[in-house]
Amino acid sequence: MKKDSLKQKYLVYKVRQSKDAEAYGNLYDFYVERIYRFIFFKVNSQEIAEDLTSEVFLKTWEYINKTDKKINNLNALFYKVARNSVIDHYRSKKIESYDSDEDLMEKIEEKRNFADEVETKLEMESLQKHLTKLKDIYREVLILRFVEEFSISEIAELMEKSSGNVRVLLHRATEALKNLAGENQ
Amino acid sequence: MDKVIEQLKELRNVRPDRDWVASHRELLLSQITSQATAKPQSVVVNSWFLAKSLMPTSVLKFLARPVGVITAVFLVVFGSGIFGVSASRNSVPGDLLYNVKLTGEKMKVSISNTREQVKLHAEFAAERVKEIEKLVVSENNNNEEKKAKIIVAVNGLENEMKQAQSKLEDAKEDNKDSVVVEIAKQVDAKTAEISESINKNKEQLNELELQKTLIKAQATVEATSVKAIEVIIEKKNKGVPGIDEKALLQSLDQKITNAKEIVKQTEETTKPVETTTVEVSEKTAEVATVETTNIKPIEINIIDSKAAEKTITEAKELLNNGDLTQAIQKVAETAVITTQVIENQETETTVVEPVTSN
Numbered sequence: 001m002k003k004d005s006l007k008q009k010y011l012v013y014k015v016r017q018s019k020d021a022e023a024y025g026n027l028y029d030f031y032v033e034r035i036y037r038f039i040f041f042k043v044n045s046q047e048i049a050e051d052l053t054s055e056v057f058l059k060t061w062e063y064i065n066k067t068d069k070k071i072n073n074l075n076a077l078f079y080k081v082a083r084n085s086v087i088d089h090y091r092s093k094k095i096e097s098y099d100s101d102e103d104l105m106e107k108i109e110e111k112r113n114f115a116d117e118v119e120t121k122l123e124m125e126s127l128q129k130h131l132t133k134l135k136d137i138y139r140e141v142l143i144l145r146f147v148e149e150f151s152i153s154e155i156a157e158l159m160e161k162s163s164g165n166v167r168v169l170l171h172r173a174t175e176a177l178k179n180l181a182g183e184n185q
Numbered sequence: 186m187d188k189v190i191e192q193l194k195e196l197r198n199v200r201p202d203r204d205w206v207a208s209h210r211e212l213l214l215s216q217i218t219s220q221a222t223a224k225p226q227s228v229v230v231n232s233w234f235l236a237k238s239l240m241p242t243s244v245l246k247f248l249a250r251p252v253g254v255i256t257a258v259f260l261v262v263f264g265s266g267i268f269g270v271s272a273s274r275n276s277v278p279g280d281l282l283y284n285v286k287l288t289g290e291k292m293k294v295s296i297s298n299t300r301e302q303v304k305l306h307a308e309f310a311a312e313r314v315k316e317i318e319k320l321v322v323s324e325n326n327n328n329e330e331k332k333a334k335i336i337v338a339v340n341g342l343e344n345e346m347k348q349a350q351s352k353l354e355d356a357k358e359d360n361k362d363s364v365v366v367e368i369a370k371q372v373d374a375k376t377a378e379i380s381e382s383i384n385k386n387k388e389q390l391n392e393l394e395l396q397k398t399l400i401k402a403q404a405t406v407e408a409t410s411v412k413a414i415e416v417i418i419e420k421k422n423k424g425v426p427g428i429d430e431k432a433l434l435q436s437l438d439q440k441i442t443n444a445k446e447i448v449k450q451t452e453e454t455t456k457p458v459e460t461t462t463v464e465v466s467e468k469t470a471e472v473a474t475v476e477t478t479n480i481k482p483i484e485i486n487i488i489d490s491k492a493a494e495k496t497i498t499e500a501k502e503l504l505n506n507g508d509l510t511q512a513i514q515k516v517a518e519t520a521v522i523t524t525q526v527i528e529n530q531e532t533e534t535t536v537v538e539p540v541t542s543n
Contacts, residue, residue: 021218028210036201050205054213061217127192146193174190181189 012071015064027074028057034148035082041143042086044132052089056082079144079158130180138173145170208361215367218304277316277323278337279330287341299355303368306349307375310406313342314382317399321386328392335395339402342379346402346409353412362425369413369420373436376410380443400450401527407443408520414440415513422510434504437512441500444519448493451526493522 008030014023035056040049060081064071071077131139137159144150144158152170156163273282273289290309294302316338325331349372356365383403390396414436421428500515 019217021214024217025210025214028213032206032210033200037196037199040199040201041196046202050201050209053201054209057213058216061213127189127196142193143196146190147196174187177193178187178189 008074012064012074015061016071019065024061031075031078032057035078038079038082038143038148039086041128041131041139041147042136043089048089052082052085055085059085073154073157076154076158083140083158127181130177133180134173134176137169138176141166141169142173142177208363211361211364212367215300215364215371277319278334278341299352300359300361300364300368303349303352303356303372306345306352307372307409310342310345310349310409311375311379313338313345314379314386317342317386318382321389332392332395336398339398343402343405346376346405350409350412353409353416357416357419362420362423363427366417366420366425366428369416372413373410373417376406376413379406380410397527400447401524404447404451404520404523404527407440407447408517408524410443411440411513411517411520415517418509418513433509437504437509437516440513440516441497441504444493444497444500444516444523447523448497448519448526451523493519493526496522 008027011020011023011027014020015027032053036049036053039052039056040046043049043052056078060078063077063081131142134142140159141155144155145152150158152163152166155161155170156166159166161169273285276282276286290305290312294305297305317335320331320335320338323331353369353372356368359365380403383399383406387396387399390399414433417428417433421430421433496515496519500512500519503512503515
């Protein structure tokens, strides 16, 4: 994942200086899929992922227009806002991630339905199923590293951890996923 | 590479629904546009922020001091006037650049779609109100000239509001329901601001004719807000989700209160016309015939005011019974009657003037 391009910096400048909605629309086009995907793998529901994605774009717009700080990494900003929105969502709804088998099966079913919609392969469904069984932090680090292609240092900044911690987390998460997928047997 | 890692990379194919992405984009832009009241900045400030956004912090720090010194010297030598914002933006009726401003607005409208046109007309109406504010407090010794300029701005305001109403009617047919609802909400909020601002200006004006003109404009502004609520109710009846019924009821209740207030103000401004007619009849026997013709329109006004009050009462009853659709139609009827009352008064005023001069 590259740092913000010059074009993105210019768009952020236009948003901050002239509250240019169309410029923000261009940033939306660039980030909407990633942010949606990031949230989707955390909440396991298409509907909630859509609602939270909407919230992220509104919150980020407000932040950009209110803050006096320089925005060095818009990419990290969007993911941070998304991460916090998911945390707030779970706090407000008092949802325990995977507290019963019944809940888990429901969520897997939702995922299956969505997977059907996007015509992913059966293998992918199975992988998604395994992902839902992982600890939230493992799932997050795997998605950021392998799906969104963030560097270790970028993940460290985003998760507010050291690079060493992220490496350890990534190793453990990969091993846990492999165990679930039966690759280590 | 591990198979599981390869599979993880395949998850990039998980994407949001395309229709959702497109409709949400439009909704988002519509929401943020309502906050997007850009403050005009000078070229120097803009250039500084652009540099700040694009350059790495280290380079910026290195350049900042000498650039700051040079800019300060430049400002001292040449003054800041040349960096001012476009002059036409701040012009008012009577200024040389006022027509440039109006032409620019028309251009914007002509290249926009119906939904954007609704918002633009509401924005331009708010701009006319700002012009009225400036003119009211301006120190112009020529009262007639000042009055004429205020009337130009008020007419412009009415015109923008009527256009907004017409475009809102067109927007009812628009299938992007959520976006239309959002725009209607924004128009409702904007009209509330405009109406409040008109009230402040009315208090500062002693001239009866100007007060009447402003009340008429206010009635048109209220009619626009009623149209906006009508659109929201229609979309709600169509099954559009996310419309807060409680907020809608409160808003409708507010419209009824506003309609009452306008009817009351209209009745109050009718009284001085009646007095003038009596004075004329006492002074000159020849105007006795004219007096009778003058009284008639005032009677019509009183009847119309009563009709307006009746529709308001009916609207309130319908609202209490939860019939939003019929209630808003009654409020709309009140707005039409009130505008007619004021227009009748204007016709009456023009009849009286030549008689008193004889």
